[in-house]
Amino acid sequence: MPLTQHRTTLTQFLIEERRRYPHASGDFNTLILNVALACKSIARAVAFGALGGVLGDAGGKHAAAAINVQGETQKELDVLSNEAFLRITEWGGQLAGMASEEMAEPYQIPARFPKGKYLLVFDPLDGSSNIDVNVSVGSIFSVLRAPDGVQVASEEDFLQPGTQQLAAGYAIYGPATMLVLTVGNGVNGFTLDPNLGEFMLTHPDMQIPPDTSEFAINSSNSRFWEAPVKRYVDECTAGKSGERGKDFNMRWIASMVAEAHRILMRGGVFLYPRDSKDPAKAGRLRLLYEANPIGFIMEQAGGRASTGRQAVTAVQPEALHQRIGLIFGSRNEVDRIERYHHTPPPEELTNPLFKERSLFRLPN
Ligand code: AHG
Ligand code: MN
Ligand code: MN
Numbered sequence: 383m384p385l386t387q388h389r390t391t392l393t394q395f396l397i398e399e400r401r402r403y404p405h406a407s408g409d410f411n412t413l414i415l416n417v418a419l420a421c422k423s424i425a426r427a428v429a430f431g432a433l434g435g436v437l438g439d440a441g442g443k444h445a446a447a448a449i450n451v452q453g454e455t456q457k458e459l460d461v462l463s464n465e466a467f468l469r470i471t472e473w474g475g476q477l478a479g480m481a482s483e484e485m486a487e488p489y490q491i492p493a494r495f496p497k498g499k500y501l502l503v504f505d506p507l508d509g510s511s512n513i514d515v516n517v518s519v520g521s522i523f524s525v526l527r528a529p530d531g532v533q534v535a536s537e538e539d540f541l542q543p544g545t546q547q548l549a550a551g552y553a554i555y556g557p558a559t560m561l562v563l564t565v566g567n568g569v570n571g572f573t574l575d576p577n578l579g580e581f582m583l584t585h586p587d588m589q590i591p592p593d594t595s596e597f598a599i600n601s602s603n604s605r606f607w608e609a610p611v612k613r614y615v616d617e618c619t620a621g622k623s624g625e626r627g628k629d630f631n632m633r634w635i636a637s638m639v640a641e642a643h644r645i646l647m648r649g650g651v652f653l654y655p656r657d658s659k660d661p662a663k664a665g666r667l668r669l670l671y672e673a674n675p676i677g678f679i680m681e682q683a684g685g686r687a688s689t690g691r692q693a694v695t696a697v698q699p700e701a702l703h704q705r706i707g708l709i710f711g712s713r714n715e716v717d718r719i720e721r722y723h724h725t726p727p728p729e730e731l732t733n734p735l736f737k738e739r740s741l742f743r744l745p746n
Contacts, residue, residue: 392418392561392572392581399565409498410565413476413525414549417502418561418581420470421521421553424463424507425574428519428555436462437514451486451703452668459513460484463506463521476500478528479535481702483671488535488702497533500548501526501540505671508552509637518556520639524675525549537702544674544695551675552639562588562646564682569646590685591649594712598633598641599653606657610690610722614653638667642676642710646683651715655690656707665689665707669699673708686716690723 390398396411427434440448440456448456464484471477472489475496480489483505491497504523512519525548532539551563559574561581571585597618604612618630633650635641641652654666667673677687677694687694687710694708709719 390583392563392583395570395572395583399567409474409476410500410525410548412474413471413498413500413502414551414563414565416471416474416476417467417504417523417551418553420463420466421561422559422574422579422581423466423470424459424521425553425555425559427459427462427466428513429559431516450484452483456484457507457510457513460507460510467502467504467506467521467523471502474498477502478532479539480504481537481540481670482506483668483703486703488537488540490534499528501528501535503540503671503675505668508639508672509635512635512637517635517637518554518640518643519637520552520554520643522552522639522672522675523550524671524678540670540702541699543698544669544677547674547678547695550678552642552679554639554643556640556643560584560643562643562679564679566678566682569679569683571646588646588683590646590680590683590712592684592713594645594649594651594715595628596631596633596648596650597653597715598635598645598650599655600634600636601632603657603659606659607655608657608690608723610719611653611655611657613722614719638672638676642679645685645711646679649712651709651711651719653709653719654707655709663705665705667705667708669694669697669704669706670702673706676708676710680710684713685711686713688716688720690719692720 396414400406400411427436436458438458440458440461450456464482472491473495476498477491477500478497480502502525506521507519508522509519526542526546527548528535529539549565553561561572563570569588570583571588572581573584575582617625621629656665673694680687689707690709709716
């Protein structure tokens, strides 16, 4: 009996992909393998849970909680995961700079290391509010080309639409650790073999079913939603007896990587739309290191990602930490939600008689 069932490793997959580009230097593969190593190290830290002594807020019990540029409390593991990405990728000579959810400014590659032609953008730990309760979390990354001649990247160099991404992926730290990757030629899923410490190709050419009867949205924000989103969710929850003529199921993990993964595996639609909760914020999720990489993966798997008005990957970014409304998943559902944004809402959603303080509002 063979010692291991032969499967393609991530290394073999990347080398075979590279053969399509005879002039490639190998830098890109080195970068992706280093990102994969960062993800493996984060997977180990997450897997130790409370035994690792790294749960809870950054700064520990005795210091003031650390707040990131988003105004959010950093978890200890947010900070450690960010460090893992920086230390494991900065030395290799492939990068002209990095940007992360956890750093206000782009990270400059230290002078002692060679520079390269790529930019790496990442959310080191997505869904980190779930970390203390042992729910799946993940890391998200995107690779861009540094503009010609740029050796030390500044903020403007990162402000490229998602269509410019060379690669994007996420790692999910769940019951199994997986790395899901696109290099612009479909989407492939790798499962970490904990014995060998290798990512093995287990999910080649992942495809999202075009139709679904599962949606994911944080309904506690419903009073802030725009009319097209209200209409869509109302029609889903009306089920068989409503407009859609079928029953829907709802999920909310509050960990976008986990939602994206479920949707890749069995279809579905995820919405964190633009809403009126905080007029200063166009949405909850960040364009460069959450929406764009997930959008690229969705598109490469036959799904879609939209702001509600246009493909998210077509948006010209204006700031490193820009937020955006994001709707992604099964193609026909995303098309439908976009259509609702482009057509006037049905009468009853705009009729003042049915608004907040209206005659027909149900008692609390
Ligand atoms: P992060 O932990 O990187 O800040 O991202 C959390 C995001 C995303 O993963 C999730 O879908 C969303 O925030 C959850 O939002 P709610 O708290 O509104 O449920
Ligand atoms: Mn996130
Ligand atoms: Mn995060």
